[in-house]
Amino acid sequence: MTLLSPYLLLFLLVLPALWWLVRAIPPQPRQQRFPSLILLRTLSPVRQDAARTPLWLLLLRIAALALLVLAFSRPLYIPQQNTQIPQKLVLILDNDWSAIPHWDERKQNALALGEATLRSGGHITLLLNTPDSDGHMPRPFRPADRTALHQFLTGLSPHPWPADRQALARQIQELTPELHDTTIIALSDGIAQTGDDALRTALRPAHRTDDIRWPRCDLIRLSIRQSRQLTAQAETLPDCPKQTLRLLGMRLEKDGHFTTQTNSTLPTGTWLALPDSDYLDAFSLPSVPGPAGMVLLPGKAEQHRVGLLRTSGDDTPLTGSNFYLTRAIQAITPYQEGSLDSLLPRHPDIIIATDGTLSGSSLGDMLGWVRKGGILIRFAGPDLAHQSQQGMKEDEAALLPVPLLSGMRQLGGPMSWGNPQKLAPFPADTPFTGLTIPDDATISRQLLAQPTDDLSHHVWATLTDGTPLVTVRQEGNGLIVLFHITPTADWSSLPLSGLFPQMMERLITHTPVLQKKDDAAHAASDSLAPWRILKTDKTLVPPSPAVRPLLRASEQSVDALHPAGFYGGAAQHYPLNLSDHQPPLVDEAPLGQVKPAGQAVLERPLWPALMLTALGLILLDLCLSLARFGLFRFSRRATLVLGLSLLGVTPLQAATTDQTSPAPQTVPPAALAIRLAHIQTGDSATDDAVQQGLEGLTRFLNQRSTTHLDSPVGIIPGQDDLAFYPLLYWPITPGTHLDDAGRAALKNYIQHNGMILIDEMGAGSDMDGTDGHATRAALKAATEGLPIPPLTTLNEQHTLSHTFYLLHDFPGRIAGQPVYVARQGNDESEDVSPVIIGNADWAHAWAVDSNGEHPFAVIPDGENQRTLAYRFGFNTIIYALTGNYKNDQRHYPEMLKRLKNGDDSGTDGTDESEAP
Known part of the structure; x- marks a missing residue:
C-alpha cells in the first residue's frame, strides 16, 4: 500500500489535543450546597451532564478523526508484482472477433499493466492489431497518465472482423530503434493468422516479450456448409473437450431483427445435418458472442425485391397509405421502405409509389429505372388529381400509363347525384384473372382517363360503368401500373376488403417480365451493395459509407471493408460470414514467454471506504451525544437501523419482507x-x-x-x-x-x-x-x-x-x-x-x-x-x-350565398371569431 499524499499524516499529531477539547466541552457541573435535600430527592433530572467524557466516546471521536486524516492522505492498494515493473512498455491488444469472449478482462489486464508502469514513471505505447472500420490501422497510443489510459480503454470495443498482423508488424518495425530496452506484452487471442511470422520477426529486437493468453477452448466458431443439405459445425481449437451447444434457427423480420424459429443442439467438433431451412435466414449459437456465433443464409432467388416509397404520415393507423399497403404485401414478400435515393441502389424489381412521393429531380431517376426493367405500381390521390395534363413535364407524363383528366370524379355523397360503383369482372388476359370480387368493394372517388383509341389495351380492371380502375403501359423494358384510386379507405372500400391484398399479390408475383435487363444492368448486379452489417451483439445495422460492395463471383473473406452481413438487398440478400473462405482454427505459436491471464491486478483506492467509515462514526457520535443530552430517545429499532447504516445496509433492505412494496416509478415531468x-x-x-x-x-x-x-x-x-x-x-x-x-x-x-x-x-x-x-x-x-x-x-x-x-x-x-x-x-x-x-x-x-x-x-x-x-x-x-x-370556415361565404342570407357580414373572407 502507498499514500498519494503522505504529508497529511502529520495531522495525526493533533489527535492528543482532543483530550483537552473534550474536557472543556461540556463544562464540569458546579457543586451547590442546598439544605432541603427532601426537595432534591423528589426531582427527576431532565438532562444529565457528565463530569467527564466517557472513554468509549473519546475513542470513537479519535477513531473518526484518524480515519479522516487517513482518507485525505489518499491511500492506494498496490498488488504485489512478481516481476520487475518495466520502464518502457509496449502493450499489444488484440481487438478482433476472437477477443470478444474475454474483452472486459483484456481491458482490465491492459489497464493494470499500464498503470503500474505509469506510476513508476515509465512510458507506455499501446498498439491494436485490428483495422478500424475505414480499413486503416489505428495509430499507436501513448497515454500521459492513468486517466488518459483508462479513458482510452473505456471507449475501446472489439471489431467483428479478423486482425491484420502484417500491418501490426509494420507498426512495430517503426519502433525498432526503441525496442532494445523495451518490454513487449501481447494480450493475444491464441489463433494462428496470416502474418504471424512477420509479427514474430518484428518482435525479436525487444528486450523481453510476454504473451498473455486466455483459455483456448473458449474460442468457438460456427461454420455451415451448403450443398444438397445444410450441415453445421461448432469449430474449436484442436484437442478441446467436447461440449453440446444450443443452436437456434432465426428468421429475419422486416424491422431488421431476428426471431427464433427452431431450437436444437449441436456438439462441438462434429458436422451435423440441419433441418429444412427454406424459411430461415440465419443460425445462431447463443452462448458464443459476436459474429463467430452466427451464420447468415442466402435469400431466396425467386423472391421479388419490392420497395415502398413513403412520405410523412403514411403509416398512421387506419388513415395512412403505408398502413394499408404494408398489411397487404407483408405476407407476400419482404420489402424495403424509404426514399427513392435509398431504394434505387438496392436494385429493386418493383417499386410501389403513393400520391405525392414522385416529384422534382426523382422523376428522371424513376423513369430511368423503369426503362431498365423496373415495375412501378402507382396510386392516385389529391396531388395527381390537381395536375393538369397540359402542364405536366415530360417525365411526369411518361410515368403515367394513360393520359388523365384533370380533377377527381365523385361517386356518391351529398354533392353528387351518382352512387358508388362496384368492380366489373376482370378481363381474361390480366394478372387479376380468376379473383372473386366481393359485393362490398365499392369506389366513391377515382381519376378518369382521357378517352383514346387504344385505351382498352391499357386497362386491367374497370368499374361496372366501364371507367378504368387499373391501367398499365410498357415503358422501355419496364412496366407502369396505375390504380386510379388511393390505397386508403377515403376513396373506396377496396383496401378494406380481402380483394386488395390478393390484387397486390398478383401484381408482385404474376406481373409479366417483358424483356431482360440490358448487359449494363447485369454487370451492375454482379456487384452487391452492402445492405445490413452484423455487429458484435449479433444485430444487423445499416452499413457505414466505408463498406465496399461485394463481387458475387469472388471468394471474398471478411475484413474491415467487407464485414460480415447481408449484401445485395432485402429480397435476394447474399450473406458474407466470418467462417467463409477461412482455414480451420489452429493454435498460434507463442510470441514470447506464455503467461496465463489474470495475474495483473488493478490498483484499488482505499480512501472512499475510509471516508465513508469516518462520516458514519461522526454521525453516530452526533446521535449518541444528542441522546445523552435528552433531546431525543433512541429506540431499539432506531439503534438497529443506525447500526445497519454504518455497515452499508439501507433501512429499506433491512425492513421485513412481508411489508415490502414496489418502488414508485418516476413520471417524466413532460407527461404531467x-x-x-x-x-x-x-x-x-x-x-x-x-x-x-x-x-x-x-x-x-x-x-x-x-x-x-x-x-x-x-x-x-x-x-x-x-x-x-x-x-x-x-x-x-x-x-x-x-x-x-x-x-x-x-x-x-x-x-x-x-x-x-x-x-x-x-x-x-x-x-x-x-x-x-x-x-x-x-x-x-x-x-x-x-x-x-x-x-x-x-x-x-x-x-x-x-x-x-x-x-x-x-x-x-x-x-x-x-x-x-x-x-x-x-x-x-x-x-x-x-x-x-x-x-x-x-x-x-x-x-x-x-x-x-x-x-x-x-x-x-x-x-x-x-x-x-x-x-x-x-x-x-x-x-x-x-x-x-378551421378548414371548413373557408366555405362559409358560399354556404351563406346558397342560403340567400341577406346579411352580408362575415362573407368578405375575414374570420370574425378571431382576435384582432
Missing part, C-alpha cells in the same frame, strides 16, 4: 403538463436565446387563451423522449449535427404526427453577416433521411395563417423571409404539415429576459413586427394542438 421544447444546438448563446424565446411565447399564449403551457425545456433527440411535446423548435446553426439515434427519434416523432418548427435563425440576412451556405448545408445534412413531405410556400389560404389570428406576413426578428409548409392535396385535406421551415429567427423576437424585457431588437418594423411574430407563434401552437379544424 403540456409544454414546448427546443432541440439543443450545443451553443450556449443560441440555446439560451431559444429558451428565452419559448418562455416569452408561452407567456403570450397563457395570457391570451385558455390554454396553459408549462415552462419549455431543451431536449436532445435520441436521449429524451419526444412523444410528450406537441411542437419542437429546431434552431439550425452551421454546427448542427444529428447522430443516428437522434435521426431515428425525429423520424419516429414526425411519423406519429409530431410537428417541428425549423428555423435557420436568419442565415444569410443582413443581420447574420454571412452568405448562409454553411447553415443551409447543415440543414440539408441534418434532415437527410427524415420523412419531410414536398413543401410549398405558406400563404394566406393556408390554415396556419388564420388558425387564431388573421396573418398576411410571418416575420420574426427578420422580416421578408419565406416560410415553407407541406403541400396540401386539396381543400378538404385534413393533413397537418409535420414541418414548418423558415429563416425569420422567431426565437429572438419572442425572447423575454428575467426582467420581462425584450433583449433583442427586431428589424425593420420594431414592436409592431414583434407583435406579428408573437401572433405567428400563437397560430403555430394552436395549429399543432388542433390541426385543420
